[in-house]
Amino acid sequence: MExxxxxxxxxxxxAIRTGLVDVFVFHGxxxxxxxDGNAGLAxxxxxxxxxxxxxxxxxxxxxxxxxxxxxxxxxDLPIIMLxxxxxxxxxxxxxxxxxxxxxxxxxxxxxxxxxxxxxxxRSKVVAQLANQILLAGEVEIDAQNLAGRRGTExxxxxxxxxxxxxxxxxxxxxxVPREELLQRVxxxxxxxxxxxxxxxxxxxxxxxxIEPDPKVPINxxxxxxxxxxxxxxx
Ligand code: CA
Numbered sequence: 380m381e382x383x384x385x386x387x388x389x390x391x392x393x394a395i396r397t398g399l400v401d402v403f404v405f406h407g408x409x410x411x412x413x414x415d416g417n418a419g420l421a422x423x424x425x426x427x428x429x430x431x432x433x434x435x436x437x438x439x440x441x442x443x444x445x446x447x448x449x450x451x452x453x454x455d456l457p458i459i460m461l462x463x464x465x466x467x468x469x470x471x472x473x474x475x476x477x478x479x480x481x482x483x484x485x486x487x488x489x490x491x492x493x494x495x496x497x498x499x500x501r502s503k504v505v506a507q508l509a510n511q512i513l514l515a516g517e518v519e520i521d522a523q524n525l526a527g528r529r530g531t532e533x534x535x536x537x538x539x540x541x542x543x544x545x546x547x548x549x550x551x552x553x554x555v556p557r558e559e560l561l562q563r564v565x566x567x568x569x570x571x572x573x574x575x576x577x578x579x580x581x582x583x584x585x586x587x588x589i590e591p592d593p594k595v596p597i598n599x600x601x602x603x604x605x606x607x608x609x610x611x612x613x
Contacts, residue, residue, distance in 0.1 A: 383408055384408050385410075385411070385427055386403050386409070386410045387419070387431045388400055388410060389412070389414075389432065389433050389437065390437075390461065391415060395461075396412050403492070403495070415438045416438065417439040420448055424452060424453070429502065430456075430499055431456060431457070432459050432495070433461065434460075443472060446477055455503055457499060459494060459498055460480070461484060462482075512545070513611060514609075515610070518612075520536070520544060525538065529591070539565075540588075543564050544585070547560075554605035555606045557575040557578040557579070560578050561574070578607075585599055
Protein backbone atom coordinates (compact mmCIF):
# COMPACT_ATOMS: atom_id res chain seq x y z
CA MET A 380 0.00 0.00 0.00
CA GLU A 381 1.29 3.40 -0.90
CA UNK A 382 1.96 5.04 2.40
CA UNK A 383 0.59 8.33 3.64
CA UNK A 384 2.70 11.30 4.62
CA UNK A 385 3.31 11.11 8.37
CA UNK A 386 3.15 14.19 10.57
CA UNK A 387 4.09 14.62 14.21
CA UNK A 388 2.39 17.37 16.22
CA UNK A 389 4.31 18.44 19.34
CA UNK A 390 1.99 20.75 21.26
CA UNK A 391 1.05 20.91 24.94
CA UNK A 392 -2.30 22.67 24.61
CA UNK A 393 -4.80 19.87 24.27
CA ALA A 394 -7.37 21.76 22.23
CA ILE A 395 -4.80 22.87 19.65
CA ARG A 396 -3.11 19.48 19.56
CA THR A 397 -6.28 17.47 18.99
CA GLY A 398 -7.56 20.09 16.56
CA LEU A 399 -4.39 19.83 14.47
CA VAL A 400 -4.49 16.04 14.51
CA ASP A 401 -8.09 16.08 13.28
CA VAL A 402 -7.43 18.62 10.55
CA PHE A 403 -4.45 16.79 9.09
CA VAL A 404 -6.09 13.37 9.34
CA PHE A 405 -8.99 14.93 7.43
CA HIS A 406 -6.51 16.08 4.77
CA GLY A 407 -5.22 12.54 4.31
CA UNK A 408 -2.12 12.53 6.49
CA UNK A 409 -1.18 10.01 9.11
CA UNK A 410 -0.75 12.00 12.33
CA UNK A 411 0.74 11.28 15.74
CA UNK A 412 1.21 13.75 18.59
CA UNK A 413 3.18 14.43 21.74
CA UNK A 414 2.30 16.84 24.53
CA ASP A 415 5.66 17.61 26.06
CA GLY A 416 9.16 18.32 24.84
CA ASN A 417 10.90 15.12 25.86
CA ALA A 418 8.27 12.77 24.46
CA GLY A 419 8.11 14.94 21.36
CA LEU A 420 11.84 14.77 20.72
CA ALA A 421 11.90 11.00 21.22
CA UNK A 422 9.14 10.57 18.66
CA UNK A 423 10.67 13.09 16.27
CA UNK A 424 13.92 11.11 16.27
CA UNK A 425 12.17 7.78 15.69
CA UNK A 426 12.56 8.18 11.94
CA UNK A 427 8.86 7.60 11.35
CA UNK A 428 7.84 11.12 10.42
CA UNK A 429 8.00 13.22 7.27
CA UNK A 430 7.32 16.56 8.95
CA UNK A 431 7.19 17.95 12.48
CA UNK A 432 4.79 20.65 13.66
CA UNK A 433 6.59 22.02 16.68
CA UNK A 434 5.16 24.31 19.31
CA UNK A 435 7.71 26.68 20.80
CA UNK A 436 6.55 26.91 24.42
CA UNK A 437 6.44 23.42 25.87
CA UNK A 438 6.94 21.80 29.25
CA UNK A 439 10.26 19.99 29.44
CA UNK A 440 12.38 20.95 26.45
CA UNK A 441 11.14 23.95 24.52
CA UNK A 442 10.75 24.08 20.76
CA UNK A 443 14.16 25.70 20.19
CA UNK A 444 15.93 22.91 22.08
CA UNK A 445 13.96 20.25 20.24
CA UNK A 446 14.67 21.81 16.86
CA UNK A 447 18.34 22.03 17.70
CA UNK A 448 18.44 18.42 18.92
CA UNK A 449 16.69 17.15 15.79
CA UNK A 450 19.14 19.01 13.56
CA UNK A 451 22.11 17.39 15.32
CA UNK A 452 21.03 14.05 13.87
CA UNK A 453 18.75 14.86 10.94
CA UNK A 454 19.44 17.83 8.72
CA ASP A 455 16.55 17.22 6.36
CA LEU A 456 13.50 16.41 8.48
CA PRO A 457 11.04 19.25 7.75
CA ILE A 458 10.08 21.28 10.83
CA ILE A 459 7.43 23.98 11.05
CA MET A 460 7.40 25.97 14.27
CA LEU A 461 4.13 27.10 15.80
CA UNK A 462 4.75 30.12 17.89
CA UNK A 463 2.75 32.60 19.90
CA UNK A 464 5.98 34.55 20.21
CA UNK A 465 6.09 36.53 17.04
CA UNK A 466 9.08 38.70 17.77
CA UNK A 467 11.55 38.80 14.91
CA UNK A 468 14.27 37.51 17.24
CA UNK A 469 12.35 34.33 17.95
CA UNK A 470 11.56 33.74 14.32
CA UNK A 471 15.17 34.32 13.32
CA UNK A 472 16.39 32.06 16.10
CA UNK A 473 14.02 29.29 15.02
CA UNK A 474 15.05 29.54 11.41
CA UNK A 475 18.74 29.65 12.37
CA UNK A 476 18.25 26.47 14.36
CA UNK A 477 17.02 24.86 11.19
CA UNK A 478 13.25 25.19 11.21
CA UNK A 479 11.91 25.24 7.66
CA UNK A 480 9.08 27.65 8.37
CA UNK A 481 7.10 29.11 11.23
CA UNK A 482 3.45 29.93 11.73
CA UNK A 483 2.35 32.52 14.29
CA UNK A 484 -0.44 31.71 16.74
CA UNK A 485 -3.31 32.13 16.43
CA UNK A 486 -2.99 30.64 12.95
CA UNK A 487 -5.48 29.96 10.23
CA UNK A 488 -5.81 26.23 9.72
CA UNK A 489 -6.13 26.66 5.96
CA UNK A 490 -2.88 28.61 5.88
CA UNK A 491 -1.10 26.03 8.02
CA UNK A 492 -2.19 23.24 5.68
CA UNK A 493 -0.78 25.23 2.75
CA UNK A 494 2.51 25.80 4.58
CA UNK A 495 2.81 22.09 5.35
CA UNK A 496 2.24 21.24 1.70
CA UNK A 497 4.79 23.82 0.58
CA UNK A 498 7.47 22.57 2.97
CA UNK A 499 6.76 18.95 2.00
CA UNK A 500 7.11 19.78 -1.68
CA ARG A 501 10.63 20.95 -1.00
CA SER A 502 11.51 17.92 1.07
CA LYS A 503 13.27 14.85 -0.22
CA VAL A 504 10.89 12.25 1.07
CA VAL A 505 7.96 13.47 -0.96
CA ALA A 506 10.04 13.47 -4.13
CA GLN A 507 10.99 9.89 -3.34
CA LEU A 508 7.40 8.87 -2.70
CA ALA A 509 6.26 10.45 -5.97
CA ASN A 510 8.85 8.42 -7.81
CA GLN A 511 7.91 5.20 -6.13
CA ILE A 512 5.42 2.81 -7.70
CA LEU A 513 4.25 -0.06 -5.52
CA LEU A 514 2.42 -3.00 -7.05
CA ALA A 515 1.08 -6.33 -5.88
CA GLY A 516 3.44 -9.29 -5.77
CA GLU A 517 6.15 -7.38 -3.88
CA VAL A 518 6.92 -5.15 -6.83
CA GLU A 519 8.63 -1.86 -6.04
CA ILE A 520 9.67 0.54 -8.77
CA ASP A 521 12.00 3.49 -8.35
CA ALA A 522 11.03 5.60 -11.35
CA GLN A 523 13.85 8.09 -10.96
CA ASN A 524 16.53 5.41 -11.18
CA LEU A 525 14.77 3.21 -13.79
CA ALA A 526 15.11 0.38 -11.33
CA GLY A 527 13.04 -1.81 -9.09
CA ARG A 528 12.60 -5.24 -7.68
CA ARG A 529 10.06 -8.03 -7.59
CA GLY A 530 10.59 -9.99 -4.40
CA THR A 531 14.35 -10.54 -4.39
CA GLU A 532 14.76 -10.11 -8.15
CA UNK A 533 16.30 -6.86 -9.35
CA UNK A 534 14.54 -5.14 -12.23
CA UNK A 535 15.71 -2.52 -14.69
CA UNK A 536 13.50 -0.44 -16.92
CA UNK A 537 13.90 1.71 -19.98
CA UNK A 538 12.92 5.37 -19.83
CA UNK A 539 9.95 4.58 -22.11
CA UNK A 540 8.73 1.80 -19.82
CA UNK A 541 8.88 4.11 -16.83
CA UNK A 542 7.03 6.82 -18.77
CA UNK A 543 4.28 4.31 -19.54
CA UNK A 544 4.05 3.21 -15.90
CA UNK A 545 3.97 6.78 -14.61
CA UNK A 546 1.30 7.81 -17.09
CA UNK A 547 -0.83 4.80 -16.16
CA UNK A 548 -0.24 5.45 -12.47
CA UNK A 549 -1.34 9.07 -12.81
CA UNK A 550 -4.54 7.80 -14.45
CA UNK A 551 -4.97 4.62 -12.43
CA UNK A 552 -8.64 5.28 -11.76
CA UNK A 553 -9.44 4.33 -15.37
CA UNK A 554 -8.21 2.22 -18.28
CA VAL A 555 -6.05 4.21 -20.73
CA PRO A 556 -6.65 3.56 -24.46
CA ARG A 557 -3.61 2.54 -26.50
CA GLU A 558 -4.08 5.57 -28.76
CA GLU A 559 -3.87 7.84 -25.74
CA LEU A 560 -0.63 6.18 -24.61
CA LEU A 561 0.83 6.69 -28.09
CA GLN A 562 -0.09 10.35 -28.01
CA ARG A 563 0.87 11.12 -24.44
CA VAL A 564 3.88 8.86 -23.89
CA UNK A 565 5.29 8.61 -27.42
CA UNK A 566 4.14 12.06 -28.49
CA UNK A 567 2.36 10.96 -31.64
CA UNK A 568 -0.10 13.45 -33.08
CA UNK A 569 -3.65 12.18 -32.92
CA UNK A 570 -4.15 12.22 -36.68
CA UNK A 571 -1.26 9.99 -37.70
CA UNK A 572 -1.83 6.36 -38.45
CA UNK A 573 -1.33 4.98 -34.99
CA UNK A 574 0.81 1.93 -34.45
CA UNK A 575 -1.01 0.48 -31.48
CA UNK A 576 1.05 -2.70 -31.74
CA UNK A 577 4.02 -0.69 -30.45
CA UNK A 578 2.11 -0.20 -27.22
CA UNK A 579 1.24 -3.87 -26.93
CA UNK A 580 4.87 -4.89 -27.35
CA UNK A 581 5.95 -2.57 -24.58
CA UNK A 582 3.15 -3.73 -22.31
CA UNK A 583 4.17 -7.36 -22.88
CA UNK A 584 7.78 -6.50 -21.95
CA UNK A 585 6.63 -4.67 -18.85
CA UNK A 586 4.46 -7.57 -17.77
CA UNK A 587 7.41 -9.94 -17.90
CA UNK A 588 9.07 -7.68 -15.34
CA ILE A 589 6.26 -6.63 -13.02
CA GLU A 590 3.83 -9.52 -13.11
CA PRO A 591 4.23 -12.59 -10.88
CA ASP A 592 2.62 -14.44 -13.81
CA PRO A 593 2.71 -12.43 -17.07
CA LYS A 594 -0.03 -14.60 -18.55
CA VAL A 595 -2.40 -13.62 -15.75
CA PRO A 596 -1.68 -9.94 -15.15
CA ILE A 597 -2.76 -8.48 -11.82
CA ASN A 598 -0.85 -5.18 -11.95
CA UNK A 599 -1.03 -4.06 -15.54
CA UNK A 600 -4.38 -5.34 -16.67
CA UNK A 601 -6.20 -5.26 -19.99
CA UNK A 602 -9.67 -3.78 -19.84
CA UNK A 603 -11.36 -5.26 -22.89
CA UNK A 604 -12.26 -2.64 -25.46
CA UNK A 605 -10.94 0.19 -23.24
CA UNK A 606 -7.19 -0.10 -22.85
CA UNK A 607 -4.62 -0.79 -20.16
CA UNK A 608 -4.97 -0.04 -16.49
CA UNK A 609 -2.37 -0.03 -13.75
CA UNK A 610 -3.58 -1.26 -10.38
CA UNK A 611 -1.39 0.38 -7.71
CA UNK A 612 -1.12 -1.66 -4.53
CA UNK A 613 -3.39 -0.34 -1.80
CA1 CA B 1 2.58 25.68 24.15
